[in-house]
Amino acid sequence: MARCSPAKPLCTTAAAPRPSRRRGLLISASASPATTSTRTHRLLALPKPPKPPPPPPLLPRPRLPISNEAPTNGKPDDRREPSTGAASSGSGSSSGAGDVLRLMGLLRVAPDEDVYVSLLRGSVDAAEVAAVHAHVAARAASGLPLPLANRLLLAYATCGDMSAARKVFDEIPVKDGITWATMVSAYSDGCFHDEAIRLFTRMCQEEQGLAGDLLGHAIVAVLRSCARLSRLRGFGEQVHALVVKTKRVCGDTGSSLLQLYIASNQHDSARQVLQAMRCCSQEPVPEAAWTSFMTACHRDGLLDEAIYVFRDMVSSGVARSSFSLSTILAVCAESENCRCYGQQVHGDAIKHGVETDQFVVSGLVHMYAKQGRLADAARAFEAVGGKPDAVCWNAMAMGYARGGWYREATRMMYQMKAAGLDLPGLNVVGMACSS
Secondary structure, three states: OOOOOOOOOOOOOOOOOOOEEEOOEEEOOOOOHHHHHHHHHHOOOOOOOOOOOOOOOOOOOOOOOOOOOOOOOOOOOOOOOOOOHHHHOOOOOOOHHHHHHHHHHHOOOOOOHHHHHHHHHOOOOHHHHHHHHHHHHHHOOOOOOHHHHHHHHHHHHHHOOHHHHHHHHHHOOOOOHHHHHHHHHHHHHOOOHHHHHHHHHHHHHHOOOOOOHHHHHHHHHHHHHHHHHOOHHHHHHHHHHHHHHOOOOOHHHHHHHHHHHHHOOOHHHHHHHHHHHHHOOOOOOOHHHHHHHHHHHHHOOOHHHHHHHHHHHHHOOOOOOHHHHHHHHHHHHHOOOOOOHHHHHHHHHHHOOOOOOHHHHHHHHHHHHHOOOHHHHHHHHHOOOOOOOHHHHHHHHHHHHHOOOHHHHHHHHHHHHHOOOOOOOOOHHHHHHHO
């Protein structure tokens, strides 16, 4: 007989609820409401702190420059510095020098003459110079000091305001050599050559004892103006007499006198000036003077004369640079009587270490190509330092083309195009067909 399992009761109590986990804590469902509420209260998040109040708005910062107007209470402030008319009136944009002066006024610092000179030296336009000028004029009741007036005159002339510079010049009661030399040089540099000549004439009439370097600067400026206006006859010859009288046929003065005769195509007089400069023991003849005379002789077709000038230059012991050597090489390329002299110039270039200069190489290539010595021209072309320029390429290609080496000339053209250069005016095909 099979065993019977015990019968289950019909009425059973509810099953015990499973414990639940909340935030890592074991809470029983059979816990009392008070206990449950207490534990639930412990699990609530903490309240967030209140937000701080917003900061007060910032006050606007004052903008510089601060105007130097009188206070509104009707009482004048005598401690204020005088305002600069150029900076306060006009377009409204102030200059840097005016800002510095206004800031010094706010700090109750009185600028001295050195401060004004420094501001004028650093001024970049006429507005800044005018600002300093107005400030100085408001403070100097008895007139400007002469050194400061000369600096103000130079500042206006440097900025190109010739009308303001002339006004300052006319207001100076007693002028010195710096004043005259600055104004004459300013007129000459600004291409006011007639005004430079008139002012130089007035200087010679009013300043009898003017001498020194200042007179030399004024003479250089007026000789430059005479050369631009071709005023050799009359005034230029008088300036030449003044140069001889003051024994200044040397240095920059002699070079300017030489340029005057060169510009007037007076080669004999220029040669005499050059000889006088050689006889002067004060200063050696600069290389630029020799080169200028050689260039003038080459321009007018006096090739033998240019060769003689270069020989005198070498015998005088003047160091030759690429400028003078390239000039004489161009003369040797066109001279029929001095073909062998070009090799000596080439050796002189090697001696001075300028045989790889592009200007010298261009002159050598052109000279050798004109003489039909293409092998020497090619060696000079290959010796150029760095990348050859278009002049070197053009001289070498034209030398090949004139010599009948059209294939080499064509190759040079392709190499030049590969180098990103262009040879204008070179038509190798036309040269080949015309030969």
